[in-house]
Amino acid sequence: MSMKTFLGANSREALRQVRAELGEDAVILSNRKVGDQVEIVAAHHTLLKGLEQQKQGGQHSHGLLSEIRSLQEHLLSQLSTLAKPEAPARDAHKSRVLRSLLKAGFGQALAEQLLERMPEDAGLDWILKVLERNLRHRAGDEEIVRAGGVYALVGPTGVGKTTTTAKLAARAVVRFGADKVGLITTDSYRVGAYEQLRIYGKILGVSVQSVRDADDLQLTLSTLKHKHLVLIDTMGMGQRDSRVLEHAAMFDACGVRRLLLLNATSNLHTLEDVVRVYRSPGIVGCIPTKLDEAVSMGGVLDVVIRHKLVMHFVANGQRVPEDLHEVSIPYLLRSTFDSLDMMAIPARDALELPQSPITAHAF
Numbered sequence: 001m002s003m004k005t006f007l008g009a010n011s012r013e014a015l016r017q018v019r020a021e022l023g024e025d026a027v028i029l030s031n032r033k034v035g036d037q038v039e040i041v042a043a044h045h046t047l048l049k050g051l052e053q054q055k056q057g058g059q060h061s062h063g064l065l066s067e068i069r070s071l072q073e074h075l076l077s078q079l080s081t082l083a084k085p086e087a088p089a090r091d092a093h094k095s096r097v098l099r100s101l102l103k104a105g106f107g108q109a110l111a112e113q114l115l116e117r118m119p120e121d122a123g124l125d126w127i128l129k130v131l132e133r134n135l136r137h138r139a140g141d142e143e144i145v146r147a148g149g150v151y152a153l154v155g156p157t158g159v160g161k162t163t164t165t166a167k168l169a170a171r172a173v174v175r176f177g178a179d180k181v182g183l184i185t186t187d188s189y190r191v192g193a194y195e196q197l198r199i200y201g202k203i204l205g206v207s208v209q210s211v212r213d214a215d216d217l218q219l220t221l222s223t224l225k226h227k228h229l230v231l232i233d234t235m236g237m238g239q240r241d242s243r244v245l246e247h248a249a250m251f252d253a254c255g256v257r258r259l260l261l262l263n264a265t266s267n268l269h270t271l272e273d274v275v276r277v278y279r280s281p282g283i284v285g286c287i288p289t290k291l292d293e294a295v296s297m298g299g300v301l302d303v304v305i306r307h308k309l310v311m312h313f314v315a316n317g318q319r320v321p322e323d324l325h326e327v328s329i330p331y332l333l334r335s336t337f338d339s340l341d342m343m344a345i346p347a348r349d350a351l352e353l354p355q356s357p358i359t360a361h362a363f
Contacts, residue, residue: 006040014040093123100124104336105298107268110306128333134305137327138285140312144259145171148228150221152186152251153287155261156274157236160289162187163318164261165233166200170321172229178205180228184220185210186247187235197233200320214250221254232256244277252282259312260286262303264294271303279307291316292323297336 004021008014011031018026022044029041094115101111114127144151145168153161153168165183172181183206185197194210201208209224211217217232224230232251237243251258260283262271286309288300304311314332317323 004042006042007034007037008040009037011038011040014038018042094118097124097127100337101127101298103296105268105296105300106302107299110302124337128337131301131305131333132329135301135311135329135332136304136308137311137329139326140287141171141326143285144168144312145175145229148172150230150232150254150256151284152232152234152256152258153261154234154247154258154278154283156263159236159261159263160315161236161261162196162200162233163320164287164289164313164315164324165197165231166204167315167321167324168313169200169204169206169229169231171324172231173204173206174321176228181206182224182227182230183208184217184224184230184232185234186212186217187233203320214253217250217254217256221256240273240277248278248280248282252280256282257284258282259284260309261315262286262288262300264288264291264297264300266299268299268302271299275303275307275309283309285310285312287311287313287315289315291335297332301332301336 006014006017006021008017014031014037018028018040022042027043029043031038031040033039097118098111098115101114102108114130117130118126151168153165155161162185169181169183181204183197183201185194185208187194194208198208209220211220221230234247235243237247248258258278258280260275260278262274266274286304288297288304288311291297291314294300303309311327313324314327315324
């Protein structure tokens with residue numbers, strides 16, 4: 001009787017090969033892990049018949065026969081368990097972490113990338129360290145308000161561009177005075193858009209200019225070149241509106257940097273579409289808005305991580321200027337996972353997630 005060795009990507013595949021070649025009654029002699037494959041040593045069922053015949057012929061092989069049958073039943077039982085779709089304990093643990101990430105609003109792709117690199121004895125605390133390491137931010141008061149320049153606030157309809165423009169302007173007015181701040185709106189389509197910004201400007205003591213095209217913008221900017229900070233409120237457009245690209249070209253032609261506003265209440269697919277359309281070299285950072293209205297912030301943090309966006313501020317209300325804040329990564333993560341049960345498992349070293357497509361590596 002000759003034994004045969006079968007190799008498969010997993011136990012189920014190796015067992016399938018055994019049954020295909022030796023039949024359902026094949027004798028499983030051993031199985032083990034070989035590299036990233038499973039090795040099964042098996043023999044034809046006639047082995048048992050031969051041993052039976054030996055026993056009936058007077059040879060004392062009953063103990064060996066019972067031992068082989070016992071081994072066969074044990075190994076088949078193990079293989080049956082491994083072949084079932086239920087994951088082993090460590091995979092069940094990862095499944096719980098995966099559910100927590102998805103519940104927090106993170107996407108499947110990022111969540112699975114994290115789990116692939118997560119040590120076996122780690123949990124959500126390790127995930128938090130990785131997320132914190134990969135969420136980029138800068139002090140908006142220093143990078144935007146103190147440094148000055150010309151910035152356009154862009155993003156889809158309803159994201160809070162006008163209110164956020166006023167919040168930023170108020171910070172600059174407090175620091176440098178109203179005569180050092182300029183306000184511009186490109187929204188000549190929406191009824192009352194100019195009027196809303198003009199009201200904010202009147203409260204702050206800052207005049208508001210309205211422009212229609214690139215030439216108009218260039219001329220207006222030349223009259224405001226003595227200002228420390230010029231903020232441009234843009235018209236609300238769906239991310240699939242062709243005018244989004246037209247406005248981007250206008251700002252590029254005039255050397256205007258942009259801050260992309262991301263609505264934290266939007267789902268991940270919508271946020272992904274927004275970033276895909278608005279992303280360009282002119283986008284220097286982002287401001288997540290409506291944090292106070294979001295059920296979870298995992299979606300907005302997901303796109304910020306995968307697209308390597310830099311957060312300069314976060315906005316969580318309508319009050320001007322109170323509801324604009326410097327970015328606190330620990331606060332954002334704590335707020336995102338507050339409703340989840342944290343797993344008290346020792347953390348390991350974090351890893352860095354390069355831009356999409358994600359190819360994580362330890363550091």
